[in-house]
Amino acid sequence: MVMAAAIAAHSHSSPVLHVTLTTSKFPKILTLALPLHHDASRNSFPVFRTLRSSRYSRKPFRTAFKVAATDPKIITENEENQAMENKSRSLTKQNDSMKALIQAYKEAFLNGDEKSVSQIEASICNLEKEKNELSLKSAGLISEIASIKDKFLRLNADFENLRKRTEKDRRTFTSDNRAEVIERLLPMVDNFERVKQQVKPETERERKIDTSYQGIYRQFVEIVRSMRVSVVETVGRPFDPSIHEAISREKSQQFKSGIVMQELRRGFLLGDRVLRHATVKVSTGPGPEKSSSAATKSIEQPDATAEYLEKSATSTNG
Numbered sequence: 001m002v003m004a005a006a007i008a009a010h011s012h013s014s015p016v017l018h019v020t021l022t023t024s025k026f027p028k029i030l031t032l033a034l035p036l037h038h039d040a041s042r043n044s045f046p047v048f049r050t051l052r053s054s055r056y057s058r059k060p061f062r063t064a065f066k067v068a069a070t071d072p073k074i075i076t077e078n079e080e081n082q083a084m085e086n087k088s089r090s091l092t093k094q095n096d097s098m099k100a101l102i103q104a105y106k107e108a109f110l111n112g113d114e115k116s117v118s119q120i121e122a123s124i125c126n127l128e129k130e131k132n133e134l135s136l137k138s139a140g141l142i143s144e145i146a147s148i149k150d151k152f153l154r155l156n157a158d159f160e161n162l163r164k165r166t167e168k169d170r171r172t173f174t175s176d177n178r179a180e181v182i183e184r185l186l187p188m189v190d191n192f193e194r195v196k197q198q199v200k201p202e203t204e205r206e207r208k209i210d211t212s213y214q215g216i217y218r219q220f221v222e223i224v225r226s227m228r229v230s231v232v233e234t235v236g237r238p239f240d241p242s243i244h245e246a247i248s249r250e251k252s253q254q255f256k257s258g259i260v261m262q263e264l265r266r267g268f269l270l271g272d273r274v275l276r277h278a279t280v281k282v283s284t285g286p287g288p289e290k291s292s293s294a295a296t297k298s299i300e301q302p303d304a305t306a307e308y309l310e311k312s313a314t315s316t317n318g
Contacts, residue, residue, distance in 0.1 A: 179270050182229060186268060186276055189224075192217045193266070232267030232278040234260045243267060245277040255283035 105124075108116045196214070201207040232243045237260050239246060244260060244267070255261045260280045267278025 175270070175273070178227060179273060179275055182224065182227065182268070182270060183275055185220075185224070188220075190265070192220075228271045229275070230269045232269060232274075234263040234267070234278045234280050236260065239280070239282045243269070243274055243277060244282075245279050246282045247279055249282045249284045251285060252283035253286050257283060257285040259283045 105117065105120050108120060192213075196217075199210070201210040234244065236255070239258050239260055247264065250261065252259075252261045259282070261283040262281040263278060264281065265276075265279035268275040
């Protein structure tokens with residue numbers, strides 16, 4: 001809210017004070033024509049009328065209240081910029097304008113013009129009331145902006161959480177599908193291992209067939225390894241129920257108590273996820289010699305799958 005004051009001389013009266021009030025958002029012009037010197041001969045003349053329309057502008061003391069109806073939706077960008085510039089210039093004159101209005105009030109008070117004083121006070125009260133209303137509207141807009149900003153931040157946080165959750169679900173879905181496919185292929189790995197242990201090629205033709213099958217098996221193992229599939233370590237390792245499944249416990253001269261002494265079925269991991277637990281026998285400590293010989297025989301021939309995966313891992317690390 002900005003007020004501007006100016007002093008002008010009337011041709012038929014003493015000098016008067018013109019006070020103009022404007023607001024930045026809804027421009028309003030309030031013109032007050034007030035006497036700076038009291039004239040006793042004019043006491044009977046109506047001095048001031050509050051918030052009268054501009055059609056009474058011919059009276060010596062008048063208030064012309066003009067409202068420029070402005071719709072914020074149709075204000076162009078240039079008009080907004082011009083309004084901001086006008087507001088900036090008006091703010092620099094606000095203190096001087098208030099001083100001029102107060103000076104006019106003092107002079108009217110000293111001259112004993114009670115009617116003018118009361119009407120100026122009423123006008124100031126109206127201006128103060130309007131200022132308070134605009135302040136309340138401004139506070140409401142500030143509160144609304146803060147609420148909208150808070151909602152935006154919440155929505156942004158929810159969207160970020162949704163994005164992370166969606167990405168996590170996508171990875172989990174991909175991992176689950178991959179694990180399901182590999183689990184269905186594990187029996188084929190068992191069959192290849194079983195054939196390798198049981199079938200011993202004797203003729204040249206049988207050896208060629210065996211070599212062809214083993215080549216296919218090695219290619220399959222390489223593909224599975226590229227999908228981050230690894231073999232569960234068993235013999236000579238401490239028993240771990242998270243990756244091992246013990247079906248029996250036997251005494252062993254070679255292994256201490258709690259150490260895996262024999263692998264009955266190979267286990268596999270997909271990254272850190274267990275695809276299949278390794279089925280093993282666990283040592284309970286030293287026992288008769290016959291138990292140790294049986295255990296030694298069971299671990300003399302390492303599994304071809306483990307051998308190949310270990311060699312591949314070593315070559316990759318190297």
